[in-house]
Amino acid sequence: MSAPLVVFDKVQKHFGKFVAVKELDFEIREGEFLAIMGPSGCGKTTTLRMLAGLEAPTHGEIRLNGQVMNDVAPHERDTPLVWQSLALFPFLTARENVEFGLKMRGVDKAERKERALRWLEKMGILEFADRDISTLSGGQKQRVALARSLVMEPQILLLDEPLSALDAHLVIRMQAVLTDLQRELGITFVYVTHSQSEAFAMADRVIIMGKGEIAQIGTPKDIYREPANQFVAEFVGRNNILSGTVESVSKDTARITTPSGEFTVPTNEVRLIKGNKASFVISADLVHIAKDEPKGGNKAQCKLISEEFVGSMVTLFLEDAQGHEFKVQMQERELSKFDLKGGDKIWLSWDTQSAHVLNES
Amino acid sequence: MSSKPNKSINLYALTWRLPIIFWQFIFFVGPVLFMVAMSFFLVKNYRMTEAFEFVNWSKMLSRGYFWDSYWYTVTIAAISTICAMCIAFPAAFALAFRASESTRRWAIFLLIIPFFTSYLVRTFSWFVILSENGVVNGILGYIGLGPYTMLNTNFGTLVGYMTLTLPLVVILQTVTMANIDKTLIEAARNLGCKPLATIWQVIIPLSKTGLIIAAIFCFILSFGDFVAPFYLGGSQETTLPILILDTTKSGQQWPRAAVVAIMMMGTLFAIAFTGIALAYRKRKGQK
Numbered sequence: 001m002s003a004p005l006v007v008f009d010k011v012q013k014h015f016g017k018f019v020a021v022k023e024l025d026f027e028i029r030e031g032e033f034l035a036i037m038g039p040s041g042c043g044k045t046t047t048l049r050m051l052a053g054l055e056a057p058t059h060g061e062i063r064l065n066g067q068v069m070n071d072v073a074p075h076e077r078d079t080p081l082v083w084q085s086l087a088l089f090p091f092l093t094a095r096e097n098v099e100f101g102l103k104m105r106g107v108d109k110a111e112r113k114e115r116a117l118r119w120l121e122k123m124g125i126l127e128f129a130d131r132d133i134s135t136l137s138g139g140q141k142q143r144v145a146l147a148r149s150l151v152m153e154p155q156i157l158l159l160d161e162p163l164s165a166l167d168a169h170l171v172i173r174m175q176a177v178l179t180d181l182q183r184e185l186g187i188t189f190v191y192v193t194h195s196q197s198e199a200f201a202m203a204d205r206v207i208i209m210g211k212g213e214i215a216q217i218g219t220p221k222d223i224y225r226e227p228a229n230q231f232v233a234e235f236v237g238r239n240n241i242l243s244g245t246v247e248s249v250s251k252d253t254a255r256i257t258t259p260s261g262e263f264t265v266p267t268n269e270v271r272l273i274k275g276n277k278a279s280f281v282i283s284a285d286l287v288h289i290a291k292d293e294p295k296g297g298n299k300a301q302c303k304l305i306s307e308e309f310v311g312s313m314v315t316l317f318l319e320d321a322q323g324h325e326f327k328v329q330m331q332e333r334e335l336s337k338f339d340l341k342g343g344d345k346i347w348l349s350w351d352t353q354s355a356h357v358l359n360e361s
Numbered sequence: 362m363s364s365k366p367n368k369s370i371n372l373y374a375l376t377w378r379l380p381i382i383f384w385q386f387i388f389f390v391g392p393v394l395f396m397v398a399m400s401f402f403l404v405k406n407y408r409m410t411e412a413f414e415f416v417n418w419s420k421m422l423s424r425g426y427f428w429d430s431y432w433y434t435v436t437i438a439a440i441s442t443i444c445a446m447c448i449a450f451p452a453a454f455a456l457a458f459r460a461s462e463s464t465r466r467w468a469i470f471l472l473i474i475p476f477f478t479s480y481l482v483r484t485f486s487w488f489v490i491l492s493e494n495g496v497v498n499g500i501l502g503y504i505g506l507g508p509y510t511m512l513n514t515n516f517g518t519l520v521g522y523m524t525l526t527l528p529l530v531v532i533l534q535t536v537t538m539a540n541i542d543k544t545l546i547e548a549a550r551n552l553g554c555k556p557l558a559t560i561w562q563v564i565i566p567l568s569k570t571g572l573i574i575a576a577i578f579c580f581i582l583s584f585g586d587f588v589a590p591f592y593l594g595g596s597q598e599t600t601l602p603i604l605i606l607d608t609t610k611s612g613q614q615w616p617r618a619a620v621v622a623i624m625m626m627g628t629l630f631a632i633a634f635t636g637i638a639l640a641y642r643k644r645k646g647q648k
Binding site: 052054075076079080083089090091100101104148149 | 542544545547548549550551552553554555556558562563566567569
């Protein structure tokens with residue numbers, strides 16, 4: 001594998017007594033689409049701002065192409081950022097906004113204009129080149145902001161929740177625009193978001209951050225199916241978390257007793273000791289439902305509380321006799337076969353291999 | 362009032378608005394109309410008599426001393442505006458971008474305090490500081506400089522104008538710049554803009570409206586001020602306010618003073634309208 005483009009080496013960031021970033025150690029590979037995801041206040045934006053030079057790390061080193069960046073001023077870096085608020089200059093036209101960075105770099109007028117227009121055309125907004133920013137729609141502004149950063153032909157593009165202000169249907173469109181752009185240009189994208197759907201839809205790798213630390217790094221699939229710990233499992237949502245005591249351990253599986261019943265789980269690499277506490281997750285889409293009690297296997301009887309539709313997918317929210325919440329995700333047409341009403345009692349079941357034991361940390 | 366006949370007049374709102382409308386008519390519109398009328402009156406045997414003659418206008422506007430005074434006042438008010446804007450900018454910049462929220466609040470509070478004391482009193486205190494054996498010349502004397510004449514000069518007049526306008530200009534500039542979205546400055550830096558260049562590239566364009574309004578205020582206050590040129594400038598040069606005083610004193614020429622006053626108001630209206638039009642000018646491409 002080629003040398004990493006960016007290295008965070010034991011990076012910490014303190015604001016007075018507040019520790020925004022505890023200790024970051026990770027690498028960004030050349031040409032990858034990396035998403036940094038976490039709840040508000042987890043330090044993800046601070047991480048991005050340190051990479052852009054807008055914040056200086058309190059401890060540790062950030063290296064770009066092997067060069068230590070700690071003391072490099074933001075205007076001397078080649079790390080354009082697309083802001084959550086877009087931060088377009090309201091006193092400039094769309095084209096002048098795109099030209100801004102080139103102007104600062106001393107590119108002459110004719111070339112500036114030509115490159116700006118080329119990017120506006122690429123983003124499909126050439127006709128708005130001489131329009132004022134305030135007259136553009138949200139999606140058009142988004143494209144101007146992207147063009148303004150990409151016209152610099154950077155090695156790496158930083159994006160700080162750029163889609164959070166857009167309507168839902170535009171978000172999906174812009175996601176496609178972003179992934180296409182990233183593939184076509186082959187440059188590295190670092191995308192900060194709190195939205196799981198955005199991160200999982202676009203990224204090659206995802207970093208989950210919590211309380212200033214990395215909770216897990218992995219592909220979207222890894223994180224979804226095999227969350228490293230309870231924090232990730234809860235943050236990723238759409239899955240069922242069960243906690244209890246290890247009853248018995250065999251070669252590949254273990255029995256765990258929870259208030260909701262006794263279940264068999266695969267041990268994976270997690271070392272389980274009889275009598276210890278343990279938690280495991282089952283993705284909501286791997287849970288089956290049935291009206292009649294299934295024979296054997298992992299099962300739980302639940303009461304239907306509510307349904308939530310997103311497109312053709314539906315998520316059922318259920319509760320067992322102990323009040324523990326379960327979630328089941330399935331196709332809407334599949335669900336319609338069951339003819340369920342709120343309050344109905346149904347059985348949930350899942351394959352042993354669908355469960356994933358969490359590291360206690 | 363509403364031009365639509367079917368829309369009934371809101372009596373409640375009107376009642377609340379009446380006092381200010383009344384006040385404006387009695388103490389502003391009325392006197393201005395009277396002053397305009399007065400500029401056509403005649404003075405006979407030191408007594409003003411009602412008339413409609415253009416003689417005051419033709420007399421005043423054909424005199425060299427009027428135009429000397431006019432252009433002097435315009436020039437010194439413009440210089441005062443430029444000085445105040447330049448002196449205030451670094452202070453306002455520091456308060457808006459470097460100071461903490463609480464420091465800024467205290468600074469604005471302290472900048473309001475000068476308005477607690479009479480401007481006249483503040484002007485007189487400059488005598489102690491600027492006179493030939495005053496504080497400044499005393500200090501300069503220690504290093505073998507001076508004494509310099511500062512009172513009764515243009516410099517004295519400008520010091521007076523600064524006393525009047527600087528606190529207000531600093532406040533207006535600070536408030537304007539403190540409201541700038543800081544992300545835009547960071548965005549400029551992110552796109553390769555050097556720290557100092559952000560002032561021209563981002564901060565001034567973003568605070569254009571507020572800066573122009575601060576300048577208009579400064580010009581209006583300096584242009585119409587009587588105290589600074591009279592006491593600190595020593596009436597060495599006759600500004601229009603001094604000219605008004607002289608005209609009324611010499612031979613009760615109130616009608617000619619009214620001509621000067623109307624010329625001043627016309628000039629201020631023109632400056633204020635041009636300035637505000639500039640401040641809110643829409644760029645092409647804007648709807």
